[in-house]
Amino acid sequence: MQIQHYPIAKTFAQEGVPENITTMGLAPSDNPFIPNIKQSYVFRREPLREVLAFLNDPMGDALNVSGPTGSGKTSLICEIAGRLNWPVQSLTGRGKMEFTDLTGHYKLVSSAPGEAPSMQFQYGPLAKAMKEGHICLLNEIDRIDPSEITGLNDVLEGRPLVLEQNGGEVIKPHPHFRFIATGNSVGNGDVTGLYQSVQQQDIAAMDRYRFTVVQYPDPEDELAVLKGAAPSIPVSILECMIKVANDIRRLFVGEDGNGGELAVTMSTRSLCRWASLMTVFQGSENPVQYALQNSFMRRCSPEEAAAVDRIIKDTFGLS
Numbered sequence: 001m002q003i004q005h006y007p008i009a010k011t012f013a014q015e016g017v018p019e020n021i022t023t024m025g026l027a028p029s030d031n032p033f034i035p036n037i038k039q040s041y042v043f044r045r046e047p048l049r050e051v052l053a054f055l056n057d058p059m060g061d062a063l064n065v066s067g068p069t070g071s072g073k074t075s076l077i078c079e080i081a082g083r084l085n086w087p088v089q090s091l092t093g094r095g096k097m098e099f100t101d102l103t104g105h106y107k108l109v110s111s112a113p114g115e116a117p118s119m120q121f122q123y124g125p126l127a128k129a130m131k132e133g134h135i136c137l138l139n140e141i142d143r144i145d146p147s148e149i150t151g152l153n154d155v156l157e158g159r160p161l162v163l164e165q166n167g168g169e170v171i172k173p174h175p176h177f178r179f180i181a182t183g184n185s186v187g188n189g190d191v192t193g194l195y196q197s198v199q200q201q202d203i204a205a206m207d208r209y210r211f212t213v214v215q216y217p218d219p220e221d222e223l224a225v226l227k228g229a230a231p232s233i234p235v236s237i238l239e240c241m242i243k244v245a246n247d248i249r250r251l252f253v254g255e256d257g258n259g260g261e262l263a264v265t266m267s268t269r270s271l272c273r274w275a276s277l278m279t280v281f282q283g284s285e286n287p288v289q290y291a292l293q294n295s296f297m298r299r300c301s302p303e304e305a306a307a308v309d310r311i312i313k314d315t316f317g318l319s
């Protein structure tokens with residue numbers, strides 16, 4: 001895949017960036033691993049700058065993108081990669097994950113329906129990305145038992161991947177290979193108690209990353225995100241919804257940052273769902289409340305639902 005440079009201002013709709021400033025990407029191709037893009041996606045200056053700097057020249061590092069749930073970590077990487085025609089091999093971490101889920105294993109496969117199956121080696125996302133020069137995106141890395149992925153350290157160091165299971169095959173990292181992990185913590189376990197399955201990661205492993213933080217957008221950016229998700233909803237209503245979300249987030253995190261009155265929070269993802277469903281339920285008696293029930297409220301306990309209801313009534317001026 002040929003390298004191609006893309007103008008930042010136009011590719012990522014960045015006002016104020018000179019038109020001649022470009023960033024590295026790959027020439028357009030029909031590679032099925034290039035993520036689809038959403039034209040209305042809103043790029044915030046700082047995380048965009050940090051991810052592009054990493055993609056241009058990782059200098060031997062990996063990238064760790066952290067932030068609260070549904071703040072836009074995974075989509076940031078996929079939307080950037082999609083615009084730069086950079087294929088992404090992605091997978092999501094979980095407690096029981098093993099290193100071979102990343103590198104590959106033998107599987108019984110059959111070449112056509114009804115054909116007798118045979119054992120074949122199937123490369124995992126990390127091996128594929130290293131071979132072909134793709135981005136390997138490991139989501140929720142902090143849910144994985146760290147002892148399972150110490151094998152990653154060599155790869156993060158720029159060393160080849162050795163596939164013992166495949167006759168000791170050695171995969172050297174392609175120059176376009178990049179490794180990006182996302183998670184709710186920065187590898188230090190969950191100091192707040194807000195994200196229960198987060199595990200403390202190995203210090204040696206964390207030392208191989210640069211860090212980018214994606215918080216919930218500030219109200220101005222979040223308004224642009226919501227306008228993209230539900231263009232027909234009046235701005236005054238979208239503004240109230242963002243205020244509700246920020247009140248809920250405050251009650252989730254609590255005054256000391258260690259958890260507050262609510263055990264659920266309203267992410268940008270939930271906000272977008274709320275706005276989109278409002279469009280669907282526009283004919284109902286109270287689309288704001290109905291869409292909120294359908295998108296968010298039904299997973300709250302009765303006490304939490306009462307607290308959210310209070311916020312809604314105060315914000316929208318309902319009695």
Ligand SMILES: Nc1ncnc2c1ncn2[C@@H]1O[C@H](COP(=O)(O)OP(=O)(O)OP(=O)(O)O)[C@@H](O)[C@H]1O
Pocket residue numbers: 040041042043044067068069070071072073074075076139182183184225228268269272
């Ligand atoms: N800047 C943005 N512009 C447009 N939509 C956005 C933006 N940020 C987030 N979203 C919306 O929020 C959804 C959730 O984002 P994403 O999956 O990237 O969150 P995340 O931080 O990876 O969440 P999790 O912690 O649960 O993995 C996206 O599918 C998208 O619809």
Ligand SMILES: [Mg+2]
Pocket residue numbers: 073074075139140182
């Ligand atoms: Mg994610």
